[in-house]
Amino acid sequence: MRKNFPVVTAVFLALAFLVASAPAQETAAKPAARNVVLIGWDGAQRGHLKEMIGRGEVPNLLALSKEGALVDVDVITGATDTKAGWTQILTGYAPAKTGVFSNGKYQPIPVGYTVFERVEKFFGPDNVETVAIIGKKGHVDADAPRRVPYEQWAKREAQQAKVDTTKPGLGNLQGGRIVEENGRKFVETPGKPYYNTKSHMDKFVNGLVENDKVGEMALRELERCKDKRFFFFIHFADPDHTGHKFGENSQEYTDAIKSDDAWTGRIIAKLKEAGVYDRTLVYVVVDHGFNEGAKGHSYAPYVFLATNDKQVTRNGAREDIAPTVLKHLGLDVSKVEPAFDGIPLDQPAPERKAPAVKPGGAKAKRAAAGQAGQARGRAARKPDSSQPEAAGAGDEQSMEQEKQLSARFSKDESLGRLKQITEALDGYRNLVDTIGQKSNLAKDYHITVIHGGNIPENAEIVVRMSGKDLRACNGIGWEFQYIGFPNWVKQVQGYVEYLEYQNMKMRLELARLKTSDPLDISRLAREVATTKERLATEYLDPAKWAD
Numbered sequence: 331m332r333k334n335f336p337v338v339t340a341v342f343l344a345l346a347f348l349v350a351s352a353p354a355q356e357t358a359a360k361p362a363a364r365n366v367v368l369i370g371w372d373g374a375q376r377g378h379l380k381e382m383i384g385r386g387e388v389p390n391l392l393a394l395s396k397e398g399a400l401v402d403v404d405v406i407t408g409a410t411d412t413k414a415g416w417t418q419i420l421t422g423y424a425p426a427k428t429g430v431f432s433n434g435k436y437q438p439i440p441v442g443y444t445v446f447e448r449v450e451k452f453f454g455p456d457n458v459e460t461v462a463i464i465g466k467k468g469h470v471d472a473d474a475p476r477r478v479p480y481e482q483w484a485k486r487e488a489q490q491a492k493v494d495t496t497k498p499g500l501g502n503l504q505g506g507r508i509v510e511e512n513g514r515k516f517v518e519t520p521g522k523p524y525y526n527t528k529s530h531m532d533k534f535v536n537g538l539v540e541n542d543k544v545g546e547m548a549l550r551e552l553e554r555c556k557d558k559r560f561f562f563f564i565h566f567a568d569p570d571h572t573g574h575k576f577g578e579n580s581q582e583y584t585d586a587i588k589s590d591d592a593w594t595g596r597i598i599a600k601l602k603e604a605g606v607y608d609r610t611l612v613y614v615v616v617d618h619g620f621n622e623g624a625k626g627h628s629y630a631p632y633v634f635l636a637t638n639d640k641q642v643t644r645n646g647a648r649e650d651i652a653p654t655v656l657k658h659l660g661l662d663v664s665k666v667e668p669a670f671d672g673i674p675l676d677q678p679a680p681e682r683k684a685p686a687v688k689p690g691g692a693k694a695k696r697a698a699a700g701q702a703g704q705a706r707g708r709a710a711r712k713p714d715s716s717q718p719e720a721a722g723a724g725d726e727q728s729m730e731q732e733k734q735l736s737a738r739f740s741k742d743e744s745l746g747r748l749k750q751i752t753e754a755l756d757g758y759r760n761l762v763d764t765i766g767q768k769s770n771l772a773k774d775y776h777i778t779v780i781h782g783g784n785i786p787e788n789a790e791i792v793v794r795m796s797g798k799d800l801r802a803c804n805g806i807g808w809e810f811q812y813i814g815f816p817n818w819v820k821q822v823q824g825y826v827e828y829l830e831y832q833n834m835k836m837r838l839e840l841a842r843l844k845t846s847d848p849l850d851i852s853r854l855a856r857e858v859a860t861t862k863e864r865l866a867t868e869y870l871d872p873a874k875w876a877d
């Protein structure tokens with residue numbers, strides 16, 4: 331089947347992703363710190379860091395952690411990506427409370443939930459400077475929700491090479507949805523995570539891209555704020571960018587982490603020079619790691635925290651960071667509403683370790699099923715012959731169909747498929763990210779990805795990617811779009827139809843038990859029979875169900 335589709339895999343519009351591609355309480359027992367500087371090393375993998383420590387390549391991080399701690403942080407909830415990562419770090423919540431689950435599934439963080447807003451409220455807006463200086467443009471951003479008239483959107487779509495809208499190409503909705511108002515259709519994309527937050531802060535700058543730009547601005551801002559109380563978030567994006575471009579095991583990735591370290595050193599030196607270091611807690615934190623040896627981070631839950639905070643005493647999870655920081659600024663975090671999902675790193679907590687394989691991911695499912703590789707044969711779905719026959723002779727073929735249908739659809743499998751669908755969509759976004767970085771043509775272009783074959787005439791920019799390249803973007807092989815995805819959708823759709831069919835059978839059974847009007851009974855019986863026929867044709871024919 332795959333051999334029939336050697337050519338173009340995805341054609342899409344890169345616009346939306348690439349460029350938009352961010353209480354008075356009792357005081358704690360210990361004397362609270364005056365300032366906090368949270369330094370983000372976006373995409374720095376723990377394993378890679380430890381190797382660098384071994385080679386003495388991150389001296390500033392090491393010096394910092396000698397004053398306090400260097401601990402393992404695992405990602406337990408939320409995607410191992412940028413939006414989910416920074417949102418969790420800056421709020422202390424699992425995605426269910428913020429609505430930010432992944433780069434593709436998000437909404438503005440609810441008002442008041444971020445560390446910035448809590449610090450502003452605790453000290454009073456005039457008594458603290460809250461500053462965010464961010465390397466990334468997309469994912470750590472504050473853009474307003476966007477609404478484009480459907481026709482305008484459709485026109486853009488039409489300009490693209492023939493996009494099959496039944497497929498999950500990025501040319502379709504890009505995380506947005508179609509809404510209707512007074513008979514007019516619009517395509518809406520949600521506001522970005524910090525859309526609500528930004529207006530409660532003193533400074534929020536994102537999209538600086540390069541470490542040097544971020545670092546230089548951070549030093550200037552520290553100079554401006556040094557005589558006030560301050561809370562800084564300084565976000566370095568180079569490791570993530572180079573990781574996507576050159577891979578986790580590349581020298582470029584190592585160099586980018588070295589650059590993070592060097593800038594961390596300069597920031598600390600600046601704090602010392604300003605005479606505020608001993609009243610400032612510095613935390614180096616990470617949103618996600620990188621898949622080992624790969625160019626993506628579809629499941630990269632192993633990160634770390636380095637700090638001069640002497641109260642940090644244990645390993646933790648990504649949601650523990652915000653409550654730690656706030657507690658050590660003097661907030662009574664047990665009173666925060668809604669309750670934090672994280673636990674301050676000076677308090678005991680149950681061990682939360684990320685599993686080696688993504689929970690609910692394809693690998694975990696295969697492992698659970700005891701199956702190697704991707705060969706999920708049709709045999710796996712065949713009815714189990716050891717199952718007892720249902721009572722009554724009946725129509726043998728019909729019974730067989732019944733058994734096949736019940737073997738075909740299960741709730742767990744459908745939920746698993748839903749997850750895969752989400753992951754695939756996230757993967758496509760990752761792909762666009764990667765292409766943007768490869769081509770430096772981030773904006774407003776129609777990009778055509780080719781996996782072998784000829785260049786389509788109407789392609790504006792062509793990126794030729796190997797299967798390996800594609801897979802590195804979150805495991806998205808070209809076959810996912812042509813074969814995998816429609817099947818996954820079909821699995822879920824089939825499950826819903828199958829449930830309806832089960833309901834129909836129960837209505838028929840009930841009508842019989844109640845000795846209802848014979849006409850009603852026969853109508854229901856016909857309905858059941860035709861529905862089963864349709865389900866069997868649609869879902870049991872291997873020709874319609876390439877896997």
Ligand SMILES: [Zn+2]
Pocket residue numbers: 373412570574627
């Ligand atoms: Zn990334």
